[in-house]
Amino acid sequence: MSVGQQQAVIEAERRKDDADILDVVPVPSTAKEVILDGLTDEQSVTEALNELAGLLGISSLLEREFLALSTGETRKVLLARELLKKPDWLVLDEPFDGLDVETVSRFAQYLDKLSTRCTLIMVVNRVSEIPVWAQRLLFLQNGRIAWQIEGDTLDDTTLQPLRQIMH
Numbered sequence: 001m002s003v004g005q006q007q008a009v010i011e012a013e014r015r016k017d018d019a020d021i022l023d024v025v026p027v028p029s030t031a032k033e034v035i036l037d038g039l040t041d042e043q044s045v046t047e048a049l050n051e052l053a054g055l056l057g058i059s060s061l062l063e064r065e066f067l068a069l070s071t072g073e074t075r076k077v078l079l080a081r082e083l084l085k086k087p088d089w090l091v092l093d094e095p096f097d098g099l100d101v102e103t104v105s106r107f108a109q110y111l112d113k114l115s116t117r118c119t120l121i122m123v124v125n126r127v128s129e130i131p132v133w134a135q136r137l138l139f140l141q142n143g144r145i146a147w148q149i150e151g152d153t154l155d156d157t158t159l160q161p162l163r164q165i166m167h
Contacts, residue, residue, distance in 0.1 A: 013028070016029070035064070036084075048084055056076045057103050074096035088119065089120070089121065090118055095124075137154070
């Protein structure tokens with residue numbers, strides 16, 4: 001979920017909120033409604049939502065109005081929405097930004113499990129956020145690949161050249 005997509009969802013909710021101009025009483029969407037938008041509310045989806053809500057720490061937000069959420073809360077809600085769609089691949093731009101330490105840890109474990117059934121492309125700005133399960137790393141500098149590595153041996157030794165480039 002990009003910042004642009006996040007802004008588009010927020011703007012759509014705001015337009016809905018402006019419906020009173022048309023003599024329609026607006027009913028703001030809850031976080032849960034935004035997450036489930038386009039999905040069928042089956043038992044399996046509800047169970048998956050409850051699991052993700054617990055993982056991301058948003059269980060208490062599900063019945064709150066979406067537009068009343070903070071930026072970080074909104075990001076978590078929209079992330080849950082994308083994850084519930086069970087995509088074949090997912091691009092995550094700075095997925096840990098705005099998350100507290102405990103949520104980062106739980107979410108990193110979730111992504112580890114998810115990586116076995118879904119192709120994940122992650123954009124991170126800190127070496128410490130590179131997951132141990134990554135199969136290929138690229139470092140882009142001025143729109144070009146400045147460094148890359150493939151394989152399953154990501155450790156301090158193999159990441160040292162990247163650290164040098166970044167400093």
